[in-house]
Amino acid sequence: MTDAELRERLQQAGYVCDEALATTLWLAGELERPLLLEGDAGVGKTALALGLARATGRRLVRLQCHEGIDLAQAAYEWNYGRQLLAIRVSEADGARAAEADLFARDYLLERPLLQAIASEQPCVLLIDEVDRADEAFEAFLLEVLADWQITVPELGTLAARHVPMAVLTSNGTRELSDALRRRCLYHWLDYPTLARELAIVRATLPQAESALVEQAVSFVQRLRREDLGKTPGVAETLDWIRALHRMKMRALPDDPHALVATLGCLLKTREDRFQMAPERLGQLLEGRRAGVAEKG
């Protein structure tokens, strides 16, 4: 599959990406390297992995990182309850459970990383918000991402049957180690351009009125240029247009007061809501009308 084909498939799967990102994704597959995606919240980092899984027909294995995540939650864990039960059953039968039996694959609970490594079919591995995990966990990831293997002391080293397409996302809440960055290809995902965002909304919400989509996306693009504490991402744009569509709007209203109630979809902090008073909204909307008039 070439990068152009991959881009086409992603488009069909509902993820609109530019040429550079498609090339990077394709190259990550060719070089069998994980892809580290950074960018502001809501620009579509996680959605890319979901889209990639759909586009390639692979299973998606997702590991959501959080503070304090450890090996037992990420890679594997012994099923202690079942082991204990086996011991008790053996004792009841008057036999002695063999230690080797207790540490067989049957008693191993596979967590996302091991699931991806042991998968019979090629899969997409999403390691989401890796910056939330501790540095110690990051160090553990190095073995998995560099050699595509996991060492279980009782069983030995389990190597991947198929190298998964790994996508790591980070919101930059913590600086990732150089060692991890070195093992990954890197892509900074920015807010989409007007044309790309229009394409994304049209692909995701085909039922929404074309005029509404055009005006709303232009409005959000202008809103992003404002000095906001939390800039709305693509997810927020989709939410907002979905809400406007549910409210049976066919175009953005002229009166900014009519929009205020729906702004909860776009602006997520009190300061931002306060800053976007109806007067300022009106100015942004006027920008819309000017843009549409020029276009016409």
Place this chain on the structure above:
Amino acid sequence: MDTPHAAPLEAIAGFAALLREHGLAVGVAEQQAMVHAALAVPLSRSATLDAGWRAIACRDARDWRAWPELFERYWHPERLKGTVRTSQRTRPARDLRQVVQALQTSLGAPGARPADTALHTDAGETEEAAAPRARGGASRTEALHDRSLSEWLPQDLATLQKLAEDIARRLRRRLTRRRHAHPRGARLDLRRTLRASLATGGTPVRPAWQRPRRERPRLYVLVDVSRSMQTHAQLFLRIARAFVEPAQARVFVFHTRLAEVTPLLRRDSPTVQEKVNAVSAGFGGGTRIATSLSDFHGTHVRGALGRDARVWVLSDGFDADPPERLAQELATIRALGARVTWFHPSPQPPASEAITAARPLIGRFVRLNSLRDLAAAPLQ
């Protein structure tokens, strides 16, 4: 001068050297990956290598932003207007397509020289060739580090940010009496162990451990924005801002009064400076350091100053308050256990009467006029 298509590996090695010169960590492994990418991409789509190589060579957002200009400068210098050649290796008329074609012809053919070996040699030569130049002075990094804060360029901010992160990491974490769960803790967490044992019929199969919590020091940065500090205040604020995220610092500005600007500095916005100016615009003339410090410990951080606090004052030390008051206020801060470091832009520590009287209460004086000063500052 060799033509690019005759020596594709040298062209790529030269490009890697240019990237290294500009702070991108491109080693042999990255060069190998770049060659692999060039071999994998179809000739007709060689233009897409820009994106592929970018993903290989960049490590963070700073690299990502620097890339387009570096790529253009090396491969398409004719497209850049008004640029000056800064590297001897930057030769005009490089054709990426020709390089890819030559690479695919030479290395794609059976029996060709393995890319890895060839690159290793090239990289070695490149580094050797680059070394004497760097030793001859005027290397980019050196210049940047020595550049006075008043002559900073926007790209220096990225370097400052990295430096601030390093310093934040170095700040010694203090051991507390509180404990938290940790898989490699030394002490058994009896309560959690017993709770977990319920799942295995009362047998404590999975003990829970805990260890003492270490907390990073609380950092308070006080920036003098008075008239006498006019030339330095803006850059001192930038330094203070660099510590807001990595060290969770709280930043205050003062001249006759004190105001907290941390929430403003958290935002990455070009209007931050305007907002800070707006906050401090209502202040009168003169500098009242002692009054501001009194306001600081008595109102703004009342009850929060303790042994884990570090107070950094960025000021030239000219105080309009009675000279003995500064010592009194600093004594109050010291009595609470906080450590005070005084950053000054002048070569020597301030010699004003107020500072002289308060000298024993100030843990350390640090000159701050360049990144080198900040990097060398013994901050713990």
